[in-house]
Amino acid sequence: MDPEIQYYAQHPRFHVALDCIIFGFDRGELKLLIHKRRFEPFMGHWSLFGGFLKADESLTDAANRILKELTGLEHIYMEELQTYGEIDRDPAGRVISVAYYALIPAHRYSASYSQRYGATWVNLHELPGLIMDHNDMVEKGLRRLRRRAASQPIGFELLPREFTLPQIQSLYEAIFGSSLDKRNFRKKLLSMDVLIKLEKKDMTQSRKGAYLYRFDRRKYQRLVEAGTGFAI
């Protein structure tokens, strides 16, 4: 054995897990996707989606794999949140868990996956007790989401590709937990010039109908290069 391998070998090894805090937005509410755990300990208790790291994958690969397995979705916005490593966080053994938070467009999450994994969307304000330190993770994820949403165009990750201004305003109101002034909100959002106004209207929410918009990543890139950036 190489001396270096030998040096490493004297140190203990640990199970490494990942937990995904999956946010969604539906009918004016910010939601979290959770499920009932299928193995001991805590079998049948509410839990975040998680899984163990495999030997042949990186952390981000693993997070994407877990998300794909459990939702069928790929190319999802995801960011590492924090790594949890208290000794007794898992009563069944020492596990280091890396928490990720993800934003998925709730309308793309299919009910078949929901059934298969016993998953449900729960309102963030009616969150049940989750296992272990998962409630801490969610709290931290929500704080991060709030900060990010104010300074980066991540809100669009939670909406369909085409959305209305009333829709995105209600999204931001749900994220920040406060109501926003309609005129000021529109003024600011439109003044950044990162949206494309479509000719179509969404007629499902009102008789008058609301114009549909699309987020333009190129325009946003130009903003970034100009040093202005996104802010709401």
Add this chain to the structure above:
Amino acid sequence: MDPEIQYYAQHPRFHVALDCIIFGFDRGELKLLIHKRRFEPFMGHWSLFGGFLKADESLTDAANRILKELTGLEHIYMEELQTYGEIDRDPAGRVISVAYYALIPAHRYSASYSQRYGATWVNLHELPGLIMDHNDMVEKGLRRLRRRAASQPIGFELLPREFTLPQIQSLYEAIFGSSLDKRNFRKKLLSMDVLIKLEKKDMTQSRKGAYLYRFDRRKYQRLVEAGTGFAI
């Protein structure tokens, strides 16, 4: 063996390491504490301070232990940055590394530790090539430091307990990499009312002398409770 233990046992285990990005501030320059690695692979190359996680300690315990061992300092500002888990990030084996960044008052770092561990302070703008992904970690650490410094009173962690306004201004200039207007800087900092002005002056930098100040954690707490917070 319990069924749950058995379930966990089928998953692979990993070496978990920690790396500390240690910032300091000295003579108007933002510095990083690095050393020459003492074991293979990369023995003799510039590296962050790091170490392996032990079986009986949490991640934060480990980070504090490493910092204490290598600097002699305790009660240091430290925050988790990110966890690095690429498969081949370490050529000698699979290691998951949790990066922390720490702010230490450079004047409290004793030269004896420096000798013992071959450590040196290097200017952040003259950073040598570091091993593995350590340069990425530093870059991310610096970005985080900049964001935090603008919104939380962490600058004081890098200064002696008693400091002058010119000193703290030059610290912020070093962190942000830009020069700040003296009058506006003082106005803003003092208007938050989190400093105590002392009767003494520091006479080492000028003939006139500059008043010494101290950061008041209680006053800051009141700011937080009032919802105002710190901003520079």
Add this chain to the structure above:
DNA sequence: TCAAAAGTGTTGTTGATACACCCATGA
């Protein structure tokens, strides 16, 4: 014709920026 949501500008206030001179002291 009415109910319900979408859309639209202006004004006052506040915070940010730009800017130049006097002060205190030791050499």
Add this chain to the structure above:
DNA sequence: TCATGGGTGTATCAACAACACTTTTGA
């Protein structure tokens, strides 16, 4: 007395917050 760094106030400008009415359309 002079060189060096420390200390101080004001005017302008930009961004933010507050605020109310008209439009469209299906029922």
